[in-house]
Amino acid sequence: MAPRIRPRRLFFALNSGRRLPAFAAVWFCSPPGLARSPLTSLGFPPVSTIIHFSPQSTTVNGFLGRYEKRLDDKGRLSLPVPLRRAAGDGSLVLLQYQAPALALFPGAAWETIQDRLMEYRRSDRDADAFVRRITSFAVEVTPDKLGRFLIPGWLQEAASLEGEVLVVGSLDRIEIWNPGLFDAHLEDGAPDASEFVHKIFG
Template sequence: MRNTVQRFRSRSEHTLDPKGRLNIPARFRDVLRERYSENLIVTNWKNCLRAYPVPEWEALEEKLLNEGKTQANMGKFVRYVIAGVTECPLDKQGRILLPPTLRADLGIDKDVVLVGMLEHFEIWDKAAWDEEARHTRETFEEFNNGLSALGIF
């Protein structure tokens, strides 16, 4: 049997506990243990939170520092994303604590969906995810050119 590269794949639904703790699925914890560490950097994004293993986050920061200054309006983006950065280590039960400020900014209350994005994962409010998935299904043809250019379509 061929070993697959450990990446964040799939999606799962979870319920935050009253303190705002999120149980990270075992398959995501396995990726962290095998490729990284059990520390995550979580920050706000457009419609969701993004959770990065520390090395992946540091690579993103380096891109912003070295290449971001050449892109228009990146200062606003950097201010928004960096302001939300929170270090979230996994506890002994495999949970992270999502700060109330990050949850409030995106309307994340109780029911969430975790979505694997290969080198990081997203944390969505369930209703926002349902709307995003619906919209993506309805506009799927928009991906044809990109998929074709990658040789996937």
Template structure:
């Protein structure tokens, strides 16, 4: 399980250090793709396969499903850690997530999210304001 929040710097070649705790759970190879809210989603291969099966089951005749699957998979790339525990983030993913120098890696249960520090700060402020009402809604769902 992934949890926690870590601030790291992206070097001039587009490499990002992955926290040791995340490296253990991700394994040597994993998948990064365009996520929601302009962050990147990073999945261990076993989680990716489960998600892939679910997405493949969506009806391709529905435009929304087709668009989501197309966008999600077109941004996906297999990543591998180097000897220093870094990954190379492709330019298209860095551009999508507005990643320049400072990145925040966030553990979100079954995945890691990679955010630009500025976008994460903005998102966190908004999420903090909605946290109490979200908790009330979750109680109504039995959580």
């Protein structure tokens, strides 16, 4: 009976399950996936097969999930740990993205939006009002070591945030909603959802 293979980023001898140092292996498999090849390791008893699990990243790029959180007495929100990890270190841009929700953009994502806004303003003389609407409702925030950041009172008011809030991962951004308004928003968009599902997922 073949021994069970444990998926670690090290080499294992299949006949004994004994871990061997990396220098003992003289063969590598090409990613992706697994491969096996008989060999004799250098300076070790012969083994039937050595297997190498190619180190592959399992990190998902983008923000996912929904989390129930609460604003503290100072108007601070603590980012959920999975979203905090995905956002990385550094500042974020908080703005009223689509009424009545707020959105957090990492620096790189915001730079892309900023470039689009500048190009839009250059190409359309009537775009100034729209650009001002976006930028005047935007602030830079830097979460502390606990992932907390302050939502200014005027942005809380703009998004009807008070007490319990819903934090939603939305691919390139993090959205912050009044829970009741979020549910109503989903219900309003339900009739058109099937069309988008078909386009995206086939």
